[in-house]
Amino acid sequence: MFDKLISIHLPSNKPIQFERMVRSFHEKARNKDCFEIVVKTDFGDNEMFHVVERLKSKLGVQIINLITRPPSDYFGLTETLNDILSKSDPKYYFCWHINDEIIMELDEWDVYLEKFVSFFPDNLFRLKVDPKKMFRNFFDLYEVNIYGDYSIVTRRWLELSEVWARGHGAEPYQEAISFMLAKRGINRNIPLVDLKISGDPPQANISSEELQSRISKYVYYWDKNMEIEIQEHVLRAARKIELAIVAERLDLMNYKIIDEPKYRRIVLLNSSEEIVTVVWYHINELLSYLWQIDGTIRRMYSTWPYTIWDIPIISPEHGFHHNFYNVFLNKSLFYRSLTYFILFLQSIFILSCYLLIFPILGIIGLHVRSRYDEFWYKIKLWFVRKLKSKSV
Secondary structure, eight states, X not given: OOSSOEEEEEEOOOHHHHHHHHHXXXXXXXXXXXXXXXXXXXXTOHHHHHHHHHHHHHHOOEEEEEEEOOOSSGGGHHHHHHHHHXXXXXXXXXXXXXXXXXXXXXXXXXXXXXXXXXXXXXXXXXXXXXXXXXXOOOOSGGGHHHHOXXXXXXXXXXXXXXXXXXXXXXXXXXXXHHHHHHHTTOOOEEEOTTXXXXXXXXXXXXXXXXXXXXXXXHHHHHHHHTSHHHHHHHHHHHHHHHHHHHHHHTTOSSOEEEEEGGGTEEEEEOTTOOEEEEEEOOOOHHHHHHHHHHHHHHHHHSOOSSEETTEESSOTTOHHHHHHHHHHHOOOHHHHHHHHHHHHHHHHHHHHIIIIIHHHHHHHHHHHHHHHHHHHHHHHHHHHHHHHHHHO
């Protein structure tokens, strides 16, 4: 029996769904003490407070209730996930961020999960849980915004990534780290094919007004997730995990991973504090900017993303996806033409930088360098002449 198997993290303001979720985990577990739940609730939510206290006393479940001010909206919940992580017990092997609409269906799920403890000796991996997403290959970083899985991760993984997320959503942030590792030939995703989870559909327990509000903001926050600063945090976390994997493969003892933000690099030191290797996490802003333009054009002139929760966006039986379609694609001809013209001008500017401005700056730099070398040559020649005159 693994007494400290998994720490479950979530915000909740729905007492009925929260109690149903807790009872499902408790009833289906063989070892009732193998998990803890850290839940964020709002100030003044007395109903949630009483539900938490009742579950703790009746079931004996370890529940930590983090009471804070309510977030400004749905998209402000990411910060609370990081606060929840800081309040959880670091001795638990796995961590899992979920929502209160999940129901555990697998009998003795803890026994099944124990099979994956130390699956990799370095304890750096993720367990994919969503059947619709666990086998998906990512070819574009932007795809993590909508196809990111709410994976179970090891505590060691979170120690190196430092937070559940920056920007909006732990799913895209952690999936982006995995994407960056995959680009370096490192795949640490394990699908949990036999894990059975059910629950309410994502939009079942919110009003139509709240749904429309979320839809109208999705693209904005997805674009925020792709900003240079967040991309650097993602790449930095991926590089730290990569160096930890390298250190374990080399059987290094008492190694150190040193982050040097000034140079955008991370250094791996051995026990003698000698440099083993160095990696960088600098993002090329120009290439990133061009990539974002491509993403913007794709969203405006093609049906992207193609599916949400494995249902086509343009779906006559699902009004939610029609709303998504309206937000993404149903632009006026003038708006589409104006946007395309602006993007065209931006592209011309970038090409001019490559073809004109950069070569000119290079020529100026060569000229300055030649003048610099000529100046120091004259200084050296003057010193030589002085030395010769003194020797005579």
